[in-house]
Amino acid sequence: MMDDKDLEAEIHPLKNEDKKSQENLGNLPKTEDNLKNKPVPSRLSRCRTVAFFLSLFICLFVVFVLSFIIPCPDRPSSEDKWRLDYDYAVTYDFLALGDVDRDEVQDVLFLYKNTNSSNNSTRSCADEGFSTPCTFMAAVSGTNGTVLWERPLAQDVAHVKCAVPQTRDSKVSSACVLVGRLGSFMAVNFFTGETLWSHPRSFSGNASILSPLLQVPDIDGDGAPDLLMLSREGQEVSGALYSGSTGYQIGHRGSLGVDGDGVALLHVTRTGAQYILLPCASALCGVSVKGLYKRITGRDDHFKEDPSWENMLNRSAHRRLLHSSGAVRYLMNVPGKTGQDLLLVSSEDCKLLDGQDLVPRWTLGATQVLRKPILGHYKPDTLAVVIENGTSLDRQILLLDLSTGSMLWSQPLPSLPGAPPSTSLMTADHRSAFFFWGLHDPVSANEMDPQDTQHSLYMFHPTLPGILLELANVSANIVAFDAVLFEPSRHAAYVLLTGPASSDVPGLVSLTKHRVRDLVPGSRVIHLSEGSSDSDQAIRDRFSRLRYRSEV
Template identity: 50%
Template sequence: MMDKELEAEIHPLKQDDAAPQELSETQTEKDGSFKKAPHHSWCIQCRTIIFFFLLFTCLFVVFIISFIIPCVEQPVSQKMWNINYDAAVTYDFMPIRDINNNTIQDITFLYKDYNSSSLSVSCAEKGFSAPCTFLVAVSSSDGSLLWERPVAQDVAYMECPDPQGKESPLSCFIVEKDNSLLSVDSSIGEILWNKTWVFGHKATILSPFLSIPDVTGDEVKNLFLFTQMGNEITTYIFSSSTGDQVGSLSNINLEGKVGYIMHITNTGAYYIIFHSASSLYGYSLKELYEKITGRKNVFEEDPHWKEMIDSVTHRLPPSLSSGAIRYLMNVPGNTGNDILLVKSDACELLNGQEFISKWTLSASEVMRKPVLGYYKPDALTVVLENGSGVQRKILIVDVTSGAVLWNHTLTAFEGTPKSVTIRTADQHSAFFFWGSSNQTETVDSQKNLYMFHPTFPDILLELTNITKNIVAFNVLLEQNQHASYVLLTGPTSEDTPGLMSLSKQKVKENILNARVVWLGQARPESDQTIKNWFYELRYKRED
C-alpha cells in the first residue's frame, strides 16, 4: 500500500492519462473508426493507380500522334504561277473543283498541242493521230500537274456535271466530232467508257447534260440528254457508270433555237422546261421516263403542274412579257426555286410553283446567262450584262423586288469573259468584271479586270490588265479564306496555233498594286485606305 501511495505522489498524472486512453480506445472500438482506416488507405491506393494509368495513356496517345502517325502535308499555295504551251490551241472550258479530295480546288482544261516533242504521252499511244486533244488537271495551289492524257481526236462539246452519286467518280462527258460519246474519270484521267455515236449524223446534241435520280439500280445518277434534228427533239437516258443506253424517245417537236432547264417543284416532282421562241413547254420526268422505258411509278408528278400544262401541246401559261426567250435559269426562292426568264425585251422572274410573274425588268440586250451574288448581307441578287455593242451595262438586281441596286457601264471587247462572284465572310459577294480601256476594239486592246464590293458602291479596283486573248476566266477559293483568279489565254482556231497559257494569281497580292477607280466625285477615303480594306477582305465557301 505504501508503495502505491509513494508512486502516486511521484507520478500524480500517470493514472489520469491511462484512464482517458482506455476510454478513447473503448470509444473507438464502439464507433468502428479503427475498422474504417484500412478501407480509406485502399481508396487512396486505387486513386493513385488510376491517375498514373490515365497519365500514361495520355502520354502514349500524344506519342502516337506526334511521332508515329504522319501528318497530312498540305501544299503551300503560291501567290502566282504560270503554265505555257508554245504551239497549241485551247477551248472555252475550265471547270474548277476538288478532284482528288484533298480540299484543294483543281483546274481542268482542254488543249491541242502541235509541238509533239513536249508531250508526256503521245497521241499514238492512245490511238489518235497527232495533233489530238488532251485533257489536263492541275492543282490550283502550285500549278503542279495531276494528270494529262489524250481523250479525243477533236472535241465538239464537253461537260463536267456535279458528282453523280456517293460511290461514283467525278466524271466529264466528251462528245467527239468523229461520232462518239465518252466518260472520263476526272480524278485520275482514265476513260470510263467510250460509246459509238447513236444520235444520227445530222443531229445536234443540246446542252446542258442533265443528271436524274438512279433508274438502273447502281446508286449512280443517270445521264439525261437531248438532241435536235430539224424540229424534232429526241430524249436519251444513259447509265453514267457504264454508258449503256437505257432508252430514247422522239416525241417533242419545237421550232428554232431550243433551250431547257431541269426544275423541281415544291412537291419534289421533276420537270423539264423547254423554251422555244416566246413560249415555254413543260414535260414531267415521270412522263418521259415511262414512255421511254414502259415502266411505271418511278417518278411523281405535281398535281398543280399537271393541271397547268396543256395536255396536248405541253405549253405552259404565257408570262406577262411576250419577247423571245434567250435564257432560263433556276433562282433560289423562299419556298423553292423560282424561274428567271431572260427575254429579248425584258427579264422576268416567275414563281417556281404557281408560275405567276413576281416582277419584270426592262432590259432588251442581255446577251449572256446571268450570275447570282449578294449585294446586301444574305440577300440574293442577279447580275445582268445588258448591251450587245461596245458599251455594256452591268446591272445588279434584287431578286425579291426586281429593283436595280447598282449599275455601271463598261467598254466590252470581243470575247469579254462573263462576270464572276465569290461569297465574302461579311455575307456579301465580291464581284469581278472585265472591261476594255479602248472605245474601239483592236488586236492589242488592253483588257482590265475590275473588282467590286457593295461596301464601296462608288469604287472599282482595277486589279490587272492584259492584251492576250482571254479564252476562260474564273475565281476560286484558296485556303485560309483567300481568293485567286485563273486565266486561260491563247488561240482557239486550229488554223493559227500559238502561245497558250494557264495562270493563277492571288487577289490580295494584286490589290497591293491595284488602281482605285472612283465612279463618283466625292472621295471621303484615301486610295490606300480603300486598298487596305480590300486587302483584309476574307472569303467563304457557299453552303
C-alpha cells in the same frame, strides 16, 4: 506537492497521452481487436498513388511524343500564284473545279488540243487510237499548279459535264462525261482520269447535240443519276436517256414534239414534276420528262407530271408554255420563296417568272442583255442578279434585287468583244464581292482592237458602292475565267485560261491562278463618284481585310 506521476504528466503531456492511448487500446472490445488486426489500408493508398502518378507520367509522355517528336502531317502550302503553259495548242471554254487529290484545296480540270503529248502525260494520241492533234483532259493541283493526271480522251470534244465530286469510297464514282464531235460518248473517273465507260452515241452524224447534258434521277436503280441528251436534226428535237454508271442507253431515242433550239433547262415545278424547257423562237416550249420517258421506254413507273402545266401545254398546238416579246436567249433556274423560279432573258426584256404558274413577278424592259446573268448578294443574305446590258462599247452593269427587280447599283463599263463573263464570291458579311471584266477608261471604236487593248479585271464590293478596284490587265485572249474559293473561308483566287482565238491556229495555252488578296496592294482605285473621304491606301486596306465564305 505533486507526486511523481503528476509531475511526469506535466513535463511530458504527449507521452502521457500515448500511454493512455495504449491502455485504452488494451481495453478495446474483442471485435475492435479483430478490426485492428486486419491489414492497414495505407498500403492500398500507396498503390493508388503510384498508379495515379504512373498514368499521369504516361499521358504526359504521349503528349510530348505527339507534340514534339512525331511530326504532324504537312498541310500543303498553297502558292499565291502559279502558271502552266502548253505550246502549240488550242483550248476550250471549259473549267471544272473539285478536290481531285483530297488535300482540301480545290483543283482545276480543263481541256486542250495538242499535236504532241506533254511531259506530264504517259499516253499519246496514237496510244488511244486518235490521230494528232487530239483532245487531252488535265487535272491541275490548285495548291501549286502541278499536273495530277492527264490523258487523251477524244479526237475533238463537243460537250463535257463533270459531276460534283463525292468521297472516294462512295458507291458511285464521280465522273466527267464527254461527248465527242465524231460520235464518241464516254465517262472518266474524276480522281484518276481512267475510263469508266465508253460507247458510240446513238444519234446520227447529221444531228447536232444541244447543250447542256441534263441529269435526271436514277432510273435503272444502280444508285447513280442518269443522263438525258437532246439533239436536233432538221426541225426535230429528240432525246435519249443513258445510265450514269454504265453509259448504256435506256430504251430508244424519242421525239420531243417541239422545234426548239438553243440551251435546254431542266425545271422542277412545285409539285416535284420535271420539265424540259427549250427556247422556241419567240416562245418557251416545254416537255415533261415523264412523257418523254414513257415514249422511249413504254413504261410509266418513273417521274410525275404537273396537272396545271399539262393543261397549259395541251392548250397549245406546239407545246408552248408562254409567248415572249422577243427571241428567248437565256433561261435560268433561280431560288424562289417556295421553290424554283425562272429568269427568262429575251432580246427585248428580262423577267422573273413564278416557277409554278409562270406569271411575271417583275420585268426589266428595253434591254439588250450581253450574256447570261449571274447571281450574288448586294445586301446581306439577299439575292441579287447581275445584268450586263448593252453591246461592248455601251455596256452597263446592272445589279437588281432578285425578288423585286428594283435597281440596287448600276455602272457603265465598256468591254472588249469576247470578254469573259462576270462572277461573284460570297464574303463573310453575307454579301458578295463581284468581279467584272471591262475597260473603265473610255476608248473609241477604232481603239477596240483585241490585239492591242488589254482586258481589265475589276473588283466591286457593296460596302464601297462608289469604288472599283482594278486588279489586273491581261492582253492575251481569255477563253475561260472563274473566281474560286480554293480553301473554305480563306483562299480566294481567280483562275484564267488563255489561248488562241481560233481553234485552227495553235499557239500558247496558259492556265494561271492569282490570289485576290495579293493583287489588292498593287491595284488601282477608281472613284466612281465624288465625296469619298478615304485615301486610296485605306480603301485597299479594306479590300485586303475582306474574308470569304462558302455559299453552302
